[in-house]
Amino acid sequence: MRFELTPRPNVSPVMRALAPVAAFITAFLIAGFVIWLMGRSPAAAFDVYVLQPLSDPWSLQELVVKATPLALIAIGLSYCFRANLWNIGAEGQYVIGAVLGSWLALKTHGTDAGLWVLPLMLLLGIIGGALWGLIPAFLKTRFGVNEILTSLMLVYVAQLVLDYLVRGPWRDPKGFNFPQSVTFDPSATLHPIFEGGRVHFGALFALIAVLATAVILGRTLFGYRLKLTGDAPRAARFAGFSSKSTTMAVFAISGGLAGLAGITEVSGQIGQLQPSISPGYGFTAITVAFLGRLNPIGILIAALVVALTFIGGESAQILLKLPLDLTQAFQGILLLCVLAADALVSYRIRFVTRGGGK
Amino acid sequence: MKADVSSSGPPLVELKGISKRYGDLLANDGIDLSIEPGEIHALLGENGAGKSTLVKILYGVIEPSAGEIRWESRPVSIGSPVEARNLGLGMVFQHFSLFDELTVAENIAVALSGDWDLATVRGKLGEISRTYGLALDADRAVWTLSAGERQRIEIVRCLLQNPRLLILDEPTSVLTPQEAEHLFTTLDRLSAEGCSILYISHKLEEVRRLCRRATILRAGRVVATIDPRASSAREIAALMVGSEVGEIRTDAPHHPEGEMLKVASLNLPPAGMHGQALRGIDLKARAGEVVGIAGIAGNGQTELFAALSGERLAGGPDAVVIAGRPVGTTGIDGRRRLGAAFVPEERLGHAAAPTHRLSENTLISHAAAEVSRSGFILVNAARRLARTIVQSFDVRTPEGDPQARKLSGGNLQKFVIGREIIRKPKLIVVDQPTWGVDAGAARLIRQALVDLARQGSAVVVVSQDLDELFEVADRMAVIHQGTLSPLKPIGEWTKEAVGLEMLGVAQAPGGVHAV
Numbered sequence: 066m067r068f069e070l071t072p073r074p075n076v077s078p079v080m081r082a083l084a085p086v087a088a089f090i091t092a093f094l095i096a097g098f099v100i101w102l103m104g105r106s107p108a109a110a111f112d113v114y115v116l117q118p119l120s121d122p123w124s125l126q127e128l129v130v131k132a133t134p135l136a137l138i139a140i141g142l143s144y145c146f147r148a149n150l151w152n153i154g155a156e157g158q159y160v161i162g163a164v165l166g167s168w169l170a171l172k173t174h175g176t177d178a179g180l181w182v183l184p185l186m187l188l189l190g191i192i193g194g195a196l197w198g199l200i201p202a203f204l205k206t207r208f209g210v211n212e213i214l215t216s217l218m219l220v221y222v223a224q225l226v227l228d229y230l231v232r233g234p235w236r237d238p239k240g241f242n243f244p245q246s247v248t249f250d251p252s253a254t255l256h257p258i259f260e261g262g263r264v265h266f267g268a269l270f271a272l273i274a275v276l277a278t279a280v281i282l283g284r285t286l287f288g289y290r291l292k293l294t295g296d297a298p299r300a301a302r303f304a305g306f307s308s309k310s311t312t313m314a315v316f317a318i319s320g321g322l323a324g325l326a327g328i329t330e331v332s333g334q335i336g337q338l339q340p341s342i343s344p345g346y347g348f349t350a351i352t353v354a355f356l357g358r359l360n361p362i363g364i365l366i367a368a369l370v371v372a373l374t375f376i377g378g379e380s381a382q383i384l385l386k387l388p389l390d391l392t393q394a395f396q397g398i399l400l401l402c403v404l405a406a407d408a409l410v411s412y413r414i415r416f417v418t419r420g421g422g423k
Numbered sequence: 424m425k426a427d428v429s430s431s432g433p434p435l436v437e438l439k440g441i442s443k444r445y446g447d448l449l450a451n452d453g454i455d456l457s458i459e460p461g462e463i464h465a466l467l468g469e470n471g472a473g474k475s476t477l478v479k480i481l482y483g484v485i486e487p488s489a490g491e492i493r494w495e496s497r498p499v500s501i502g503s504p505v506e507a508r509n510l511g512l513g514m515v516f517q518h519f520s521l522f523d524e525l526t527v528a529e530n531i532a533v534a535l536s537g538d539w540d541l542a543t544v545r546g547k548l549g550e551i552s553r554t555y556g557l558a559l560d561a562d563r564a565v566w567t568l569s570a571g572e573r574q575r576i577e578i579v580r581c582l583l584q585n586p587r588l589l590i591l592d593e594p595t596s597v598l599t600p601q602e603a604e605h606l607f608t609t610l611d612r613l614s615a616e617g618c619s620i621l622y623i624s625h626k627l628e629e630v631r632r633l634c635r636r637a638t639i640l641r642a643g644r645v646v647a648t649i650d651p652r653a654s655s656a657r658e659i660a661a662l663m664v665g666s667e668v669g670e671i672r673t674d675a676p677h678h679p680e681g682e683m684l685k686v687a688s689l690n691l692p693p694a695g696m697h698g699q700a701l702r703g704i705d706l707k708a709r710a711g712e713v714v715g716i717a718g719i720a721g722n723g724q725t726e727l728f729a730a731l732s733g734e735r736l737a738g739g740p741d742a743v744v745i746a747g748r749p750v751g752t753t754g755i756d757g758r759r760r761l762g763a764a765f766v767p768e769e770r771l772g773h774a775a776a777p778t779h780r781l782s783e784n785t786l787i788s789h790a791a792a793e794v795s796r797s798g799f800i801l802v803n804a805a806r807r808l809a810r811t812i813v814q815s816f817d818v819r820t821p822e823g824d825p826q827a828r829k830l831s832g833g834n835l836q837k838f839v840i841g842r843e844i845i846r847k848p849k850l851i852v853v854d855q856p857t858w859g860v861d862a863g864a865a866r867l868i869r870q871a872l873v874d875l876a877r878q879g880s881a882v883v884v885v886s887q888d889l890d891e892l893f894e895v896a897d898r899m900a901v902i903h904q905g906t907l908s909p910l911k912p913i914g915e916w917t918k919e920a921v922g923l924e925m926l927g928v929a930q931a932p933g934g935v936h937a938v
Binding site for chain 2: 287292297
């Protein structure tokens with residue numbers, strides 16, 4: 066006996082809309098089962114993971130804070146993935162964006178530089194990420210090097226660059242030898258949107274990126290170009306779209322947005338450079354992009370959901386003594402469930418027994 | 424309309440009530456078919472009539488949803504091609520499954536089950552080659568061979584297994600007229616020795632040349648079993664299509680003037696390892712005429728199309744001149760803006776994106792169509808354009824604005840050709856306009872191309888279908904191994920002369936040798 070996936074002749078829009086909901090419920094059931102196997106109460110875990118963060122104003126803010134870099138990076142990645150280009154190195158572009166932007170913050174540290182510092186830092190963040198992203202794009206278009214490998218390997222290069230800087234030339238001389246830079250001046254700090262709150266202006270950038278991308282992908286020739294390049298590369302060439310310039314453009318955009326995420330995170334949340342400035346946002350954003358089905362609004366929702374698992378995972382670690390790895394496992398289960406649900410909406414499973422094909 | 428050819432003894436193979444359902448589509452609907460020992464039986468039908476499905480069921484590639492297969496009166500279940508071969512079936516597919524880098528003998532040895540060493544294969548190969556007139560050099564690498572020679576490998580591969588029934592799927596689609604005649608002689612000899620042959624085709628002439636019995640399929644059903652020699656081509660075509668097939672009107676007077684396309688000494692290196700280089704191509708097309716380019720697949724047509732469309736650029740700007748402007752180094756968008764239009768051979772994936780809606784597919788020729796403004800898509804304009812194309816070119820769609828892949832081959836071809844014709848280009852270059860398209864759609868497409876020329880455009884048609892070119896072209900040239908024969912008025916060509924050019928054995932202008 067084997068199974069076959071046969072395409073469904075008609076896919077109802079209701080099914081397509083309900084698929085992610087079904088996927089979430091399935092993922093929670095699977096995770097609940099695992100938690101039960103570990104000897105904890107699934108109900109308590111659900112409470113800690115989902116209900117508590119959503120009912121507490123502090124965690125709600127934290128949710129937005131965590132979702133901001135995820136959404137920014139994932140939105141950028143969606144440009145690449147739509148064009149069937151595999152940028153796996155957003156983490157590195159995030160780091161280099163943060164480094165280049167922070168360079169200005171450190172350069173102007175202690176001077177009475179004015180309002181221009183922050184916008185310029187953000188711009189440098191974008192440029193840094195974009196340039197880092199253009200390296201694999203150039204290697205691919207010029208020499209045909211696989212972009213998955215180069216973009217991924219450049220992550221480690223970027224992390225080591227940061228590591229060197231904060232331990233070496235950029236280390237705070239008064240920092241008791243801790244590997245970190247000086248704390249940024251107020252003029253180099255991204256401020257909260259509301260006085261005393263945690264949500265900073267980066268969240269607004271993410272929102273703008275989502276809306277702009279919705280327009281670009283849905284309504285412009287450039288958006289169509291990406292879709293066509295991804296879905297039918299020969300047709301894209303026939304339409305007069307050069308694959309080289311497409312590759313360069315999407316890597317620059319996704320690198321730039323990752324770089325922006327990096328500098329806003331450093332400037333708005335951390336306030337200084339240190340060896341680790343990301344809990345793997347650049348990699349998690351890949352999951353977010355696909356959870357959101359490469360759709361800008363979908364990505365926004367997916368970023369919030371994944372941020373929830375981060376926060377829930379932290380409190381579950383404290384309150385239920387559940388390992389943090391469980392959070393990552395849950396993110397994986399969630400992605401698999403969403404992909405499976407998507408497939409099952411378009412295809413149905415048919416069991417075929419040998420001989421009697423009914 | 425059954426014309427039973429009486430014969431003694433039971434049929435070799437009998438299909439009874441074979442049905443195959445794919446979702447809502449009945450690809451085969453209760454098909455009955457029987458083949459006598461030693462008979463050459465034709466299976467006729469348009470593309471999409473269900474011929475391939477039926478043959479794949481017989482060869483064990485797919486399972487039928489219902490029905491029975493009897494082999495010498497015994498019911499059998501054929502679960503795989505291996506079982507089919509063990510039973511005594513051999514099949515030559517339309518698309519060859521050969522390893523380009525291996526030699527003829529190696530390709531044959533690879534496919535045989537059981538213990539065969541190369542020496543034995545070589546010996547057997549020589550024997551079969553001599554008996555059936557299938558000349559093959561055992562040690563040549565396959566990529567150096569012509570399509571006709573490659574087909575011989577496939578046939579020899581089948582014959583080595585001593586088949587009782589040989590199935591050939593559209594075998595002449597890649598052959599010159601001379602090679603086809605050679606194949607027919609071989610098949611006659613096989614049939615005389617008692618091997619049955621199921622011959623799948625949509626070309627009436629060759630079916631009448633070979634077969635005494637033909638089963639005609641339409642929309643998954645048997646519509647008639649006839650003696651093709653006793654019926655006229657028109658009657659058979661009507662059975663296949665389900666209605667009378669009209670002829671193309673080409674009689675409108677035309678006075679070609681104004682050179683829309685000029686290609687001068689165009690050279691182009693091959694695209695891939697087995698691509699064909701273009702060498703010194705000269706070609707002119709004037710407003711008001713249809714220029715045909717004949718040739719067997721793989722002789723540089725794809726490369727020529729890419730060079731004309733601008734998907735590949737020539738060495739210098741003067742190699743390609745469109746509407747008086749040198750464009751050899753200008754990309755496809757620039758050429759479209761000069762009023763040129765292009766339709767490549769591959770519908771899905773090249774001319775159209777399979778998963779995109781028809782309205783989105785109008786954006787592919789965005790450079791010349793009014794579907795975008797300053798980088799933004801005019802969604803409504805694109806929808807309107809798609810709707811106009813669908814209506815003007817009789818494109819049958821399952822819903823309002825379906826994905827391109829939901830259309831049948833013929834309907835999608837009407838759409839992609841319509842997309843270009845509708846903006847009245849000054850020059851249109853079409854590669855294989857009716858490849859794999861049903862007769863009704865083919866007629867509509869040919870008529871549209873001829874009409875466009877009569878309205879004052881230059882039309883270049885690259886085609887492997889000689890009948891089509893004789894029908895629509897005013898002047899014709901033949902491409903062979905990347906070189907183009909002189910362009911001559913269609914009246915000065917005979918099929919034989921074209922065949923010789925296709926093989927590259929014709930002499931310089933004037934002296935065409937007989938076979």
